[in-house]
Amino acid sequence: MTDNLGKPNLLEVRNLKKHFSVKENFTRNSDEPIRAVDGVSFHIKAGKTLGLVGESGCGKSTAARTILRLVEPTSGEILFKGENLVPLSHKEMQPLRREMQIIFQDPFASLNPRKRVRHILEEPFEIHNIGSPVDRKKQVEELLNKVGLSPEHADRFPHEFSGGQLQRIGIARAIALNPSLVIADEPVSALDVSIQAQVINLLQTLRENLNISFLFISHDMAVVEHFCDRVAVMYLGKIVEIADSDQLYQNPRHPYTEALLSVIPSIESGQRKQHLLVKGDIPSATNPPTGCAFHTRCPIKEKRCETTVPELKEVEPGHFVACLLRES
Amino acid sequence: MKKIPLSSRLSAVFLLIVTLSAIFAPWVAPFSYETQDTQNTLASPNSLHWLGTDSLGRDLFSRMIYGARVSLFVGVVTTLLATFIGMGYGAISGYIGGKADNLMMRIVDVVFALPDLLMIILITVVMGRGVTGIFVALTIVSWVTVARLVRGEVLRIKEYPFVEASRALGAGHGRILVREILPNIIGLLVVTVSFRVPVAILAESTLSFIGLGIAPPASSWGTLANEGWTAIKFYPHLILYPSLAIFLTILSFNFLGEGLRDALDPKNR
Numbered sequence: 001m002t003d004n005l006g007k008p009n010l011l012e013v014r015n016l017k018k019h020f021s022v023k024e025n026f027t028r029n030s031d032e033p034i035r036a037v038d039g040v041s042f043h044i045k046a047g048k049t050l051g052l053v054g055e056s057g058c059g060k061s062t063a064a065r066t067i068l069r070l071v072e073p074t075s076g077e078i079l080f081k082g083e084n085l086v087p088l089s090h091k092e093m094q095p096l097r098r099e100m101q102i103i104f105q106d107p108f109a110s111l112n113p114r115k116r117v118r119h120i121l122e123e124p125f126e127i128h129n130i131g132s133p134v135d136r137k138k139q140v141e142e143l144l145n146k147v148g149l150s151p152e153h154a155d156r157f158p159h160e161f162s163g164g165q166l167q168r169i170g171i172a173r174a175i176a177l178n179p180s181l182v183i184a185d186e187p188v189s190a191l192d193v194s195i196q197a198q199v200i201n202l203l204q205t206l207r208e209n210l211n212i213s214f215l216f217i218s219h220d221m222a223v224v225e226h227f228c229d230r231v232a233v234m235y236l237g238k239i240v241e242i243a244d245s246d247q248l249y250q251n252p253r254h255p256y257t258e259a260l261l262s263v264i265p266s267i268e269s270g271q272r273k274q275h276l277l278v279k280g281d282i283p284s285a286t287n288p289p290t291g292c293a294f295h296t297r298c299p300i301k302e303k304r305c306e307t308t309v310p311e312l313k314e315v316e317p318g319h320f321v322a323c324l325l326r327e328s
Numbered sequence: 329m330k331k332i333p334l335s336s337r338l339s340a341v342f343l344l345i346v347t348l349s350a351i352f353a354p355w356v357a358p359f360s361y362e363t364q365d366t367q368n369t370l371a372s373p374n375s376l377h378w379l380g381t382d383s384l385g386r387d388l389f390s391r392m393i394y395g396a397r398v399s400l401f402v403g404v405v406t407t408l409l410a411t412f413i414g415m416g417y418g419a420i421s422g423y424i425g426g427k428a429d430n431l432m433m434r435i436v437d438v439v440f441a442l443p444d445l446l447m448i449i450l451i452t453v454v455m456g457r458g459v460t461g462i463f464v465a466l467t468i469v470s471w472v473t474v475a476r477l478v479r480g481e482v483l484r485i486k487e488y489p490f491v492e493a494s495r496a497l498g499a500g501h502g503r504i505l506v507r508e509i510l511p512n513i514i515g516l517l518v519v520t521v522s523f524r525v526p527v528a529i530l531a532e533s534t535l536s537f538i539g540l541g542i543a544p545p546a547s548s549w550g551t552l553a554n555e556g557w558t559a560i561k562f563y564p565h566l567i568l569y570p571s572l573a574i575f576l577t578i579l580s581f582n583f584l585g586e587g588l589r590d591a592l593d594p595k596n597r
Contacts, residue, residue, distance in 0.1 A: 068496055097498035110489035114511040114594060124497050157594040173493065 009079070010213050011067070011181055012043040016076035018059075018066050022286065034285045036062040038237035039076075041312075044230075046180070049207065049214040051228030051245070053221060053260065057282050059237040060217045061105075064183045067215070068102055069093055080181070098128055101174035105186040107166035111158040117144075117169055118154040124176040143172040148202060164195035168202065175206060183215045188223065200227060221264050225249050233257045236293040237285055239312065243319035253321040255298050292324065300325060336587025339580035346577060350396035357390035361547055370563055380565045382555060388566065391547045392573055398459065398548035399574070403529035406466040411521055413467070414474025415510075421475070422482030423505055433479065436472045444469045448531070452540045459542060462535060466528050474520055481513045515589045522585020526578035533574060549574050 017040075019033035036059045044050045052060050065071040067078055069085060078085040080096065088096075104110035111120055121140045125131055131139060141151040147168040158166060167187065174182050184203065188196040200223060206212060218224050224231055225245055232242040233256060241254040252258045259278040278297045283289055289296050295305040302325060310322040321327060349356040358378070359365075365377070365385040373380045379388040421432040448465040455461035485491065486509060494508050533550025535541040537557075542548055549570045556567030590596050 065492075070492055070495055094498045097496065100496075102493065102496045104489040104493065106489060110493055112490040112508055112511070114514075123494065123499070127498050127503070159595050170493075173497075177497075 009043040010046045012079040014041050014077040016040045017074045018062050019074045032286050035237050036285060040239055042232050042242060044213050047211050047213055049216055049228045051224035051231040052217045052234060053224055054234035055219060055282055058234045060234055061185050064185050064217055068100060098177040099179050100181040101179040103170055103174050103184040103187045106190050107163050107170055110170050111166060113158050116155055116157055121172055143176055147172045163191050167199055181213050185217045221260050236288055241321045247319050253315055253326040254323045255300050256294050332587045332591055335583040339583040342580045346396055349393050350400055353393045353397060357393040359387040359390040361391045361394040373565055379569045382566055388569060391552060392570060395547040395549045395552055398542055399529050399532060402462055402532040403525045406463055406528045407521055407524040409467045410470040411474050414471040415478050418475035418478030419482050419505060422479035423486060436475050440472045449540060457543050462532055466531055470524060477520060478513060481516055482509055485509050485512050514592055518588045519585050522581045525581045
C-alpha cells in the first residue's frame with residue numbers, strides 16, 4: 001500500500017489490532033473478546049489528512065487512542081516517522097508525545113472544569129519543561145490568538161465558554177507543542193452546524209500554517225470530503241475501502257461506502273440520489289459475522305460472502321477495497 | 329463571587345466563638361471545671377452560675393467550655409485524619425483499578441462490616457480510657473467511608489477526556505491524580521468533612537455516655553449530657569444545655585460545609 005509520491009510516511013499503521021476481553025463472571029474472562037480494531041493498516045504522508053469514517057461502534061475512536069498509546073494495542077505496528085511505537089515504554093513515549101496530539105469530540109468534558117484556561121494551556125509546556133513562567137504566559141496568549149480567541153479569555157473557567165469556544169481551546173492545547181500529527185476524534189460532531197464550519201475552517205488554516213497532518217475521524221461524509229485528502233472507511237474494526245477523496249466520492253466500490261455516500265444531502269434538483277439504505281444495526285464485535293463482516297446488511301451479497309473473508313485489494317492506483325464482488 | 333448564604337456566615341461565626349472559647353477556656357470560663365460550690369448544688373441557671381450547677385456544685389457553663397475542648401478536638405482531628413487516610417487510599421485504589429482496586433476495596437469492606445461500636449470498645453479497652461484511644465478508634469472506623477466515596481468519584485472522573493488529554497500530553501500518574509482528578513473532588517471532600525465532624529463529636533459523646541470516653545473530672549459535651557441524663561426529670565437544664573451545644577455545633581458544621589462547597593465551585597465565581 002505505497003504510492004511513490006516521494007514524500008515519506010509520517011504515520012504508518014500495520015495490521016493494528018485491539019481486542020478487549022469481556023468479563024464473563026467474577027473470576028474468568030470470556031473466550032471471545034470484543035474485536036474493536038481488527039487488523040487495520042493505513043498511512044499518512046507528511047502534511048496530508050486522512051479521514052476515517054464509519055458508524056458509531058466501528059472502532060474509529062479506539063484506533064485513534066491506540067495510535068497514541070492511550071490504549072495499549074493487542075498487536076500490530078505503529079510507525080511514527082519510521083519508529084515503531086508499540087514496544088516503547090511510557091517513558092520512551094514521553095518525548096514523542098510532543099509530536100502527536102489529540103482533539104476530542106466533547107469540548108466540555110475535554111477541559112478540566114476546575115482549571116482556568118491559562119492553566120489548561122500552560123500544562124503542555126509544564127509537562128515538557130519548556131520555557132520560563134513568563135514565556136509560558138506569552139505562549140498562552142499567542143495560542144489563544146491563533147485559535148481566534150483573545151488573551152482576556154485566559155483567566156476564565158471552561159464553563160464560561162460556548163461549545164465552539166471550548167473546542168478552540170481544545171485545539172489550542174493540541175497545537176501548543178507544534179505537533180506534526182493531530183488526531184481529531186469527531187472534533188465537530190458535538191457542535192452546531194454553523195459552528196462546525198468555523199471550527200473546520202480554523203483547522204484548515206492551522207493545517208496550512210503549521211504543516212500539521214491530521215487523522216480526521218468522523219461519521220459525517222460531507223465534512224470529510226471537504227477536509228481530507230484521503231479517506232478510509234471502517235466497518236466493524238476493519239477498513240473496507242480506502243482511496244483518495246475524489247476517487248472514493250466519485251467512484252465508491254464497496255456497497256457500504258455507497259450506502260454512506262447516498263445519505264449526503266444534495267441540493268441539485270433532478271439529480272436526486274437514490275437512498276441506498278442499509279438495514280439493521282452494526283453487528284456485535286464480540287461475535288462478528290463469518291466471511292465478509294458486512295454480509296448481514298449488504299444489499300448485493302452472494303452466497304460466497306458468508307464464508308470467504310475479503311482482503312483489501314487494489315482496484316485502481318491507490319484505491320483499495322475489500323469486497324469479493326467489487327474487486328475487479 | 330456568589331454571596332455566601334447567611335446561614336453559613338452565622339455558622340462560621342458561631343464555630344469561631346466556640347473554638348476560641350475552647351482554646352482560651354481558662355480565661356473565658358468563669359470557674360474551673362472542677363471547682364465545687366457546695367452551697368449551690370443542682371442550682372438552676374442564675375446570675376452567678378449562668379447555666380446552673382451539677383450535683384457536686386460545679387458550674388455547668390465552665391464545664392461546657394472545657395468540654396468543648398475535647399469534643400471539638402476529637403471531632404476535627406479524627407475527621408481530618410480519617411479524610412486524609414481515606415482520600416489517599418480511595419484515590420489510589422480507584423486510579424489503579426483492576427485487581428489491586430478489588431483487593432483494596434475488599435479490605436475496606438471487612439473494616440466496614442465490623443460493628444463500629446464493638447471496634448471502638450475493643451480499641452479503647454486495649455489502649456486505655458482517654459483521648460488517644462478515642463482518636464485511634466474513631467479514625468479506624470471512619471476512614472473507610474471516605475475511601476469508598478473518593479474511590480467512586482475517582483473511578484468516574486478518571487474516564488473523562490480531560491484526563492486522557494493530560495495523558496496524551498505525557499503527564500505522569502502523580503500529576504494526573506493530584507492536578508487533574510483531586511481538584512474535582514474537593515467539593516465532595518469539604519462536604520464529607522463537614523458531615524463527618526458532627527458524626528465524630530456524636531461518637532465521642534456516645535462513648536463518654538457509655539463510660540468509655542474521657543475520665544472524670546474532665547468533661548466533654550457527651551459526659552455532661554450523660555451526667556444530666558440521670559436527673560432529666562428534676563433538673564432538665566443539666567442535659568438541655570450540653571445537648572443544645574452539640575446540636576448547634578453539628579448544625580453549624582453542616583451549614584458551613586454547604587457554603588464552602590458552593591464557594592469552592594468555580595461555576596459560582
